[in-house]
Amino acid sequence: MEILIVEDEAEIANLIQLYLEKEGFTCRCARDGLSALKIFAxxxxxxxxxxxxxxxxxxxxxxxxxxxxxxDKDPYILMLTARGEEIDRIVWLSTRR
Incomplete structure (x- = not known):
């Protein structure tokens, strides 16, 4: 399974990558939105x-x-954020098809 980690804090990104690769997943990291879209493509x-x-x-x-x-198949997207207000969830859900 190929995983793209989009996280600007290096320590968090590295920790996620470390644990996922230990379990056999292939990971790449992006530190900003534009890089994430490039890697995604x-x-x-x-x-x-x-x-x-x-x-x-x-x-x-x-x-x-x-x-x-x-x-052919949309990727799963897992939101990783400190934001947890109800309005944040509503805005995220509105980005879905």
Missing amino acids: EQKPDLVILDLLVPGLDGLEVCARIRSRPR
């Missing part, structure tokens, strides 16, 4: 672990752009 991951508060394009915009691309 190249890698075509099965799962995207996406921080909402990344520089450049924020996580919601990255999610919307990923979802707008035609693919």
Whole structure:
């Protein structure tokens, strides 16, 4: 399984990558939204672990752009964020098809 980790804090990204690779997953990391979209186009991951508060394009915009691309199978997207207010969840759900 190919996983794209989109996280601007290096320690968090490295820790996630370490544990996932220990379990046999293949991971790549992006530190900002634009890099994430570039890697996504190249890698075509099965799962995207996406921080909402990344520089450049924020996580919601990255999610919307990923979802707008035609693919045989959409990747799973796991939101990773410190934001937990109800309005944040509503906004995220509105980015889904």
